[in-house]
Amino acid sequence: MDCPSRACLVHHFRGRTTCPYGQNEQGKAPDGQTSCKVPNSETPVAGGVCSQCKDRTADKAVYCSCRCANVYGKTNDGANYCECPKGFVCQQLINSIGPSDVGLTGGYCIRAGTEYLPHKSCLQSLAADEMKCGA
Helix, strand or coil: CCCCCCCEEECCCCCECCECCCECCCCCCCCCCCCCECCCCCCECCCCECCCECCECHHHHEEECCEEECCCCCCCCCCCCCCCCCCEEEEEEECCCCHHHCCCCEEEEEECCCCCCCCCCCCCECCCCCCCCCC
């Protein structure tokens, strides 16, 4: 994915973007689905791949984003911030882990309605019968 903002957000995503239903340790996909391939190729992915979560599919959890606020939720510190486009909201995603990450910490634009809720998100998988995926 080429992002003009140079920030590809992968926000609480499970699996592979090109393989929504995953595959087992032997590389077999669920009935009616194809095995996982390396993006832009026919090269098979070796090993297990978890199915995407029903509520956190690639279109809801992997996309271009931009930093919309610092770690304090502010935009008046002289750094460059974006304004979230229509259908997106600014949410604090990256906490500070030290003085060298100041340009990365803070809020990023996420799709409205896709906030990650630890006790409610990713309770069901796309695969009808959750396959052992090596996780």
